[in-house]
Amino acid sequence: MLAQGAPDKPIQPIDVRDVATFALDQGAGERGGAYNCVAPVGRETMGGLLTACVLATGSVAQLAWAPDKLHQSCARQVDGCRPRDHDGHLGLRPAAEQGEGS
Numbered sequence: 465m466l467a468q469g470a471p472d473k474p475i476q477p478i479d480v481r482d483v484a485t486f487a488l489d490q491g492a493g494e495r496g497g498a499y500n501c502v503a504p505v506g507r508e509t510m511g512g513l514l515t516a517c518v519l520a521t522g523s524v525a526q527l528a529w530a531p532d533k534l535h536q537s538c539a540r541q542v543d544g545c546r547p548r549d550h551d552g553h554l555g556l557r558p559a560a561e562q563g564e565g566s
Contacts, residue, residue, distance in 0.1 A: 465518070465525040469532050471511025476502035 483501050490496070511527070518525050 465514075465523075465527055467510070467514050467527045467529050469510060469529070471509060471514075471527070471529055473510040474506045475508050475510050475513060476505060477508055477513060478502045 478501055486499070486501065490499075511529075514527055517523075518527070
């Protein structure tokens with residue numbers, strides 16, 4: 465499986481179900497404030513996430529790491545995708561922007 469970037473690239477994953485539960489609990493307790501709801505920087509990696517996905521699905525996929533520039537180039541070739549934004553996120557165009565037959 466083609467994997468983007470380097471396996472040691474830090475990520476900050478979050479399960480939105482956990483955030484929803486947390487937010488509801490805070491609201492029910494009438495507590496407010498600012499909270500950091502993501503994993504600490506550097507604790508999780510893209511390699512760890514993708515390896516966990518392979519294991520969880522019982523797949524026999526082997527991760528093949530490719531540079532970000534290759535993914536950016538390929539993304540431009542895929543219908544409905546834009547190059548990455550300034551934060552490195554790949555954006556999908558809304559259907560209204562794609563037009564007929566795109």
